[in-house]
Amino acid sequence: MSTTAPEIWVYVPLDETGPARPALDLLAGAHDLARQFAGQAVAVLLGPNASAHAGALGQAGADRVLISEHPGFAAAGADAAADVLGQASEASRPRALLLDATLAGTDIAGRLAVRLGSGVLANASSLAVRDGVLTMEETAFDGTQRITCTSVGDVTQIITVRARAFEGRQFPDQAEVETLPYEPSAGALRVRNVETVREASAAAVPLEAATIIVSGGRGMGGPEAFALLRDLADAVGGAVGASRAAVDAGWVPYAMQVGQTGKQVKPKAYIACGISGAIQHKVGMQNSAAIIAINKDAEAPIFEFADLGIVGDALQIVPQLTAAIRNRT
Amino acid sequence: MNIVVCVKQTPVSTAEKRLDDDLLLDRESVDNAVNTFDEPAIEEGLRLLEAHGGTITFVAMGPDEAADSLRKALAMAGDADARAVLISDDTLRGSDIWSTALVLAAALRRLTPDLIVLGLRSDDAGTGVLAGAIAQHLDLPLLTNAHQVQVEGTTVRTHRRLSDGYIVQESALPVVLGVTDAINTPRYPSLKGIMGAKKKSFTTWDLDDLGIDADQVGLAGARTRVLSAVAPPPRAKGEIVEDKGDAADRILRFLAERKLV
Numbered sequence: 001m002s003t004t005a006p007e008i009w010v011y012v013p014l015d016e017t018g019p020a021r022p023a024l025d026l027l028a029g030a031h032d033l034a035r036q037f038a039g040q041a042v043a044v045l046l047g048p049n050a051s052a053h054a055g056a057l058g059q060a061g062a063d064r065v066l067i068s069e070h071p072g073f074a075a076a077g078a079d080a081a082a083d084v085l086g087q088a089s090e091a092s093r094p095r096a097l098l099l100d101a102t103l104a105g106t107d108i109a110g111r112l113a114v115r116l117g118s119g120v121l122a123n124a125s126s127l128a129v130r131d132g133v134l135t136m137e138e139t140a141f142d143g144t145q146r147i148t149c150t151s152v153g154d155v156t157q158i159i160t161v162r163a164r165a166f167e168g169r170q171f172p173d174q175a176e177v178e179t180l181p182y183e184p185s186a187g188a189l190r191v192r193n194v195e196t197v198r199e200a201s202a203a204a205v206p207l208e209a210a211t212i213i214v215s216g217g218r219g220m221g222g223p224e225a226f227a228l229l230r231d232l233a234d235a236v237g238g239a240v241g242a243s244r245a246a247v248d249a250g251w252v253p254y255a256m257q258v259g260q261t262g263k264q265v266k267p268k269a270y271i272a273c274g275i276s277g278a279i280q281h282k283v284g285m286q287n288s289a290a291i292i293a294i295n296k297d298a299e300a301p302i303f304e305f306a307d308l309g310i311v312g313d314a315l316q317i318v319p320q321l322t323a324a325i326r327n328r329t
Numbered sequence: 330m331n332i333v334v335c336v337k338q339t340p341v342s343t344a345e346k347r348l349d350d351d352l353l354l355d356r357e358s359v360d361n362a363v364n365t366f367d368e369p370a371i372e373e374g375l376r377l378l379e380a381h382g383g384t385i386t387f388v389a390m391g392p393d394e395a396a397d398s399l400r401k402a403l404a405m406a407g408d409a410d411a412r413a414v415l416i417s418d419d420t421l422r423g424s425d426i427w428s429t430a431l432v433l434a435a436a437l438r439r440l441t442p443d444l445i446v447l448g449l450r451s452d453d454a455g456t457g458v459l460a461g462a463i464a465q466h467l468d469l470p471l472l473t474n475a476h477q478v479q480v481e482g483t484t485v486r487t488h489r490r491l492s493d494g495y496i497v498q499e500s501a502l503p504v505v506l507g508v509t510d511a512i513n514t515p516r517y518p519s520l521k522g523i524m525g526a527k528k529k530s531f532t533t534w535d536l537d538d539l540g541i542d543a544d545q546v547g548l549a550g551a552r553t554r555v556l557s558a559v560a561p562p563p564r565a566k567g568e569i570v571e572d573k574g575d576a577a578d579r580i581l582r583f584l585a586e587r588k589l590v
Contacts, residue, residue: 077489077498079471082461103474103489110426110461111471119427119552122456135556141346141354141453148556155552160458190470194486194497212589236590248511255493261449261510263492269589271580279342286564290587292580298571305564308583312572320577325590328581 002132003154006039007094009066011085012057013104014047014073021208022100022163024060029127029166030098031061036129039095040064043175044088046073046081051177058175060168068180076189078104082111083188088180089116089156096134098127101160109160118155125162134159142279143286163208164266199253207258212238213267215258215285216246219274219295219314223251228318229273235325241265241285243275259284273314277302294318330383330480330502333442334374335433335459336402337364338395339452346453351548352555353423354453356392363398366448368515371402373478373508374446375516378409381480385409386440390416390424390432396531403526404518412530414440420536423548426458432546433459434466435539443502444485449474449510464505472498473507 008030012023023043030041043062045054050067057065066088072080085108089097097112099105101123113120124136134157135150151157207213214233216226226240233240241258242251258265260283270288275281277293277300285291286305293306294314303309310317340346344359363371371387378385387402389395399413416436424432437445445467450457464471475487476495483502488495490509518526536543544550570579584590 077496078461078473079464082465103491106457107461107471107473110430110458110463111465113427113458113552114430114462114465117427117552119425120456120458120462121553122426122454122458139561140455142342144346144560145348145558146561147352147558149553150556152552152554160456187468187470190500191472192499194499196491196494196496197488198494212584236584244511253493254490269584269587290583291567292583294576294580298569303569304566306569307567308580309567309569310572310576310580311569312576317572317576317580321580324577324581325584328590 002095004093004095004156006034006037007042007092008034008039009042009044009089009094009097010062011081011097011099011105011108012043012045013081014045014050014053019045019053019057020100022102025164025166025168026098026100026161027057027061028168031063031171033127033129033134037132042066042094044085044180046084048074054177055175058173059171061171062175063173065175065177066180067177068182070182070184072184072189075193076191077193078107079191080184080188082108083185084180084182086112086115087182087185094156096157096159099160101162105160109158112158116156116158118151118153118158121149121151121157121159123162124159125165127159127161127165133157142283163264207239207241207256207263207265210239210265210267212236212269212271213241213258213265214238214271214273215241215243215275216273217243217275217281218245218249220246221315225315226252228315228322232271232318232322235322238267243281272302272306273318275302276300277305330377330381330443331441332374332378332383332385332444332446333437333440334367334370334385334387334402334446336367336371336387336389336398337451338362338389338391338398339364342452348558351423352558361394361397363401364448364452366450366452366510369510369512370446370448370508371405372513372515375406375409376513377444377478377480383410385411386442387411387413388416388433388436388440390421390429393417399531400526401518403529404522405516407519407522407525412532415531415533416539417533418535420543420547423551424546425551425553426456426462427552428546428550430459430462430466432539432541434463435541436534437463437467445469445503445505447505447507449507460505460507467505470500470504472500472504474509475506476509476512478506478508478512
């Protein structure tokens with residue numbers, strides 16, 4: 001039996017636009033999981049002006065919100081966040097701490113795995129409660145194994161969770177807000193964030209939220225052809241993505257990259273144009289509800305897992321499809 | 330500068346991965362190679378060495394066969410002052426992130442590096458948390474997802490890649506540095522490099538060398554446990570048609586059937 005507090009904590013990073021969306025989805029999941037052992041979901045909101053955003057987290061599923069506005073989070077990044085989460089976890093011993101499986105969440109999870117001695121459960125695609133502790137399911141080894149694992153021992157479970165594992169929703173509740181006392185540990189502020197440079201993002205609709213994604217790869221031949229994909233995406237109210245090959249060639253920005261090292265997406269339909277479907281790309285889009293592939297090469301691996309495969313020239317077919325959609329009445 | 334690059338040997342991406350009776354990845358029945366994410370880390374280590382001088386050490390933890398990946402790194406190093414350390418011990422089989430970090434950190438302490446370089450994640454487990462875990466063990470600053478790295482004196486400055494830009498980050502050496510998969514184009518080893526790799530220093534350490542008890546590693550020391558593993562049904566192969574001028578209509582029908590247009 002666990003001696004930890006019956007609480008599931010969720011790390012909620014704060015950027016210029018407010019609490020990060022993946023963390024809000026996680027809060028809804030934490031709320032439902034915590035109820036299974038009569039526990040609470042606790043948001044840990046870190047960043048400048050946290051107090052202004054804390055109240056809204058009740059509506060995202062938090063029973064309590066712990067905040068800190070220490071300047072270190074903006075100035076020193078993940079090291080400082082890992083430090084305050086470590087201090088607070090040592091003091092309160094929550095049952096679990098969930099972090100979204102992105103850059104900062106992954107860095108923090110690695111530090112806490114060692115600091116709290118709990119190891120880490122990484123890249124969960126779903127979570128469940130079994131005998132009062134969390135188990136997670138992950139899809140591993142290029143999607144060939146679905147693995148269920150849990151933590152060993154009476155510890156705070158550290159779990160990183162993939163985007164869209166849970167759907168955020170509105171709760172009627174107000175959350176209690178408390179300020180976390182934070183005195184940075186020695187060494188927690190050694191990294192300095194000198195400046196943040198934003199590059200223009202071509203994605204008018206964020207890829208992660210899009211119902212339909214039109215994606216282009218090396219087979220599009222060059223950056224100009226992405227205008228065709230943009231037209232199609234506009235016609236269906238979708239977003240434009242790209243394979244790593246197109247990003248590495250400099251045709252489109254990294255913001256559009258779908259794949260193992262880009263975004264992992266789960267739209268209702270994914271239209272892959274001139275994309276071979278190498279494992280690096282497949283990992284990022286194989287959970288799409290439907291996959292349509294257009295490729296001149298009949299042997300392209302993408303035809304092994306597409307629901308509808310067209311052996312043909314995307315440069316010809318995409319404008320025809322856009323026109324056909326626009327002509328529908 | 331004393332640079333250490335952590336290297337893992339992983340099954341090649343085309344290999345069919347199987348789990349054994351302990352629900353561990355069967356590493357013997359498959360072709361293995363240097364983790365693809367580690368090649369840019371090796372390359373970045375070599376470029377920094379070429380720019381600043383010093384020595385470079387490649388460290389791997391794994392079965393004896395992981396020596397192949399270290400030899401490849403040594404071959405890439407060519408004429409540089411490079412050596413390799415393999416941490417190999419039968420008890421390490423089944424180690425999770427916690428114990429892997431414990432072992433690597435113990436080895437790194439002995440090597441007293443200024444800069445520890447890791448790739449983004451491993452091809453097989455793919456957690457990406459090892460850099461943070463090592464930084465915590467060694468009480469070092471952590472700079473990850475670096476898409477550009479510069480060292481000036483004792484200061485390292487990186488561009489931490491974001492989806493829509495980057496953060497310029499700085500810290501004083503020593504640091505743990507994680508690099509993106511696209512930070513550089515890794516070199517191919519030259520024939521001379523491959524021949525020379527055989528003459529470079531190659532050391533093997535076991536747990537005794539590192540002063541770690543066997544109950545801290547492997548399945549015995551793991552802080553996480555696999556409860557079950559199942560192979561999900563592969564995504565069914567769909568309808569493949571050749572475009573005869575009607576492809577746009579076919580796609581439109583497909584989308585309309587799913588009420589997406």
